[in-house]
Amino acid sequence: MTVDQETYEALTRADQAHLLHPQYYAPDHTQPVIFESGKGVWLTDMQGNRYIDALSSLWNVAVGHGREELADAAAAQMRKVAFTNNYTGFSNIPAIKLASKVVDLAYDNMGGVYFTNSGSESNEGAFKTARFYWNLQGRPDKVKIIARERSYHGGTLATSSLTGLSVFWKYFGPMVPEMVHTRKPDNLECDCEPNTDGECAHWVEDAILREGPDTVAAIICEPVKGAGGVWTPADGYFQRVREICDRYEVLLIADEVITGFGRTGHWFALERWGVQPDILSIAKALTSGYVPMGAFVVSEAILDALKDTPPDARFMHAYTNSAHPTAAAVGLRNLQIMEDERLVQNAAAMGDRLGEGLRGALDGHPHITDLRHLGLMAGFSVVQDASTGRAYEAARGVGVAVQKHMREESGVITRIVGDSVLFAPPLVIDASEVDQIVDAAAKAVRAVTEG
Numbered sequence: 001m002t003v004d005q006e007t008y009e010a011l012t013r014a015d016q017a018h019l020l021h022p023q024y025y026a027p028d029h030t031q032p033v034i035f036e037s038g039k040g041v042w043l044t045d046m047q048g049n050r051y052i053d054a055l056s057s058l059w060n061v062a063v064g065h066g067r068e069e070l071a072d073a074a075a076a077q078m079r080k081v082a083f084t085n086n087y088t089g090f091s092n093i094p095a096i097k098l099a100s101k102v103v104d105l106a107y108d109n110m111g112g113v114y115f116t117n118s119g120s121e122s123n124e125g126a127f128k129t130a131r132f133y134w135n136l137q138g139r140p141d142k143v144k145i146i147a148r149e150r151s152y153h154g155g156t157l158a159t160s161s162l163t164g165l166s167v168f169w170k171y172f173g174p175m176v177p178e179m180v181h182t183r184k185p186d187n188l189e190c191d192c193e194p195n196t197d198g199e200c201a202h203w204v205e206d207a208i209l210r211e212g213p214d215t216v217a218a219i220i221c222e223p224v225k226g227a228g229g230v231w232t233p234a235d236g237y238f239q240r241v242r243e244i245c246d247r248y249e250v251l252l253i254a255d256e257v258i259t260g261f262g263r264t265g266h267w268f269a270l271e272r273w274g275v276q277p278d279i280l281s282i283a284k285a286l287t288s289g290y291v292p293m294g295a296f297v298v299s300e301a302i303l304d305a306l307k308d309t310p311p312d313a314r315f316m317h318a319y320t321n322s323a324h325p326t327a328a329a330v331g332l333r334n335l336q337i338m339e340d341e342r343l344v345q346n347a348a349a350m351g352d353r354l355g356e357g358l359r360g361a362l363d364g365h366p367h368i369t370d371l372r373h374l375g376l377m378a379g380f381s382v383v384q385d386a387s388t389g390r391a392y393e394a395a396r397g398v399g400v401a402v403q404k405h406m407r408e409e410s411g412v413i414t415r416i417v418g419d420s421v422l423f424a425p426p427l428v429i430d431a432s433e434v435d436q437i438v439d440a441a442a443k444a445v446r447a448v449t450e451g
């Protein structure tokens with residue numbers, strides 16, 4: 001056994017003994033990949049194997065790995081001060097600058113930024129803000145939040161309750177009350193073009209009417225459902241959702257934790273359809289994963305309401321690390337890299353190359369359905385019979401086999417959800433790296449479905 005192998009095995013034993021991982025399941029952790037370093041879209045594990053990081057790690061490393069500028073920004077800010085209280089009455093320079101920058105880049109109606117440490121906290125704050133806002137309007141019964149099937153909104157109890165994937169509820173119940181989901185309306189007859197996962201805007205209207213518009217505070221939507229399987233919306237879907245929200249006086253929360261900051265070829269995803277949310281949740285690419293940071297951003301109308309409250313209505317929502325100066329300094333530098341290197345434009349071009357490449361390689365394949373992409377997010381499903389859409393009996397096993405083949409034979413790391421294989425590489429990716437991902441996917445599909 002080489003020294004490296006011995007070290008790997010010792011570390012693996014220690015990991016298995018003491019480190020509890022997100023989505024923990026011991027049988028899936030017998031031979032973990034232990035990463036050590038990265039550069040651009042490439043990751044290297046402690047045994048020296050190199051991989052293309054085709055999911056930007058967890059959809060977050062937008063500017064790629066190994067950016068010295070971000071390490072320098074963090075170190076310079078840390079040298080100035082460890083941390084400063086950001087509660088009302090105090091502030092810090094990088095956070096002030098970053099809030100202004102986010103408002104500049106986000107939708108024209110956005111007014112105020114509340115910094116968090118994660119996407120879950122951003123959504124949790126968005127829900128509380130929606131309820132707070134309706135209380136200020138004298139509508140205290142508007143408390144329910146609606147989310148959609150197959151959505152993912154986070155790991156806290158409220159955000160898990162709203163996540164529309166039941167695996168995230170099992171054994172954790174009871175879930176939080178007044179957090180409800182859309183479902184296919186009975187006897188639905190409409191001529192809407194459906195989203196790639198089959199829903200349409202009528203599902204949203206049906207849920208609001210079922211719950212009673214006077215009890216609904218907000219609906220939360222990911223512009224592209226990410227962790228649920230990269231399901232893209234039909235053109236026109238979000239315009240209709242916006243109209244429905246306006247008609248029933250329901251706030252629209254855009255969960256852009258994945259899609260924010262260029263992922264779909266626009267700074268923010270709903271720009272593509274000319275739609276503006278009332279509250280915007282962000283995280284991930286805000287700091288490209290170099291340090292944790294998120295935010296919820298509120299419209300000018302909500303900001304005005306928060307600024308003009310009765311004496312008893314203090315917004316008692318707080319995190320110690322909100323607007324952490326180190327994270328804010330990294331966020332500012334990160335957004336500057338995105339602008340300097342025109343990464344939003346690159347995401348649009350490379351996203352089209354990835355989508356077209358996957359279609360060229362896999363469209364018409366007897367075991368592939370639902371090839372989908374928007375900007376630099378893509379996915380496809382591996383099924384028993386593409387002509388009927390019939391899934392494999394062990395659907396997840398097939399997804400796992402494709403994922404394993406891509407990693408072990410082609411050095412490409414991606415993510416699966418059931419039988420869907422998902423891609424969201426860093427925005428810095430170039431054409432030859434996109435082509436390597438496409439080749440790896442095609443080879444893996446061939447090996448798993450024919451071999």
Ligand SMILES: Cc1ncc(COP(=O)(O)O)c(C=O)c1O
Pocket residue numbers: 117118119120121123152153154155222226227255256257258283284
């Ligand atoms: C759309 C969306 N919302 C919220 C979250 C939760 O973010 P975090 O894991 O940073 O709490 C995620 C995480 O993947 C996400 O994809």
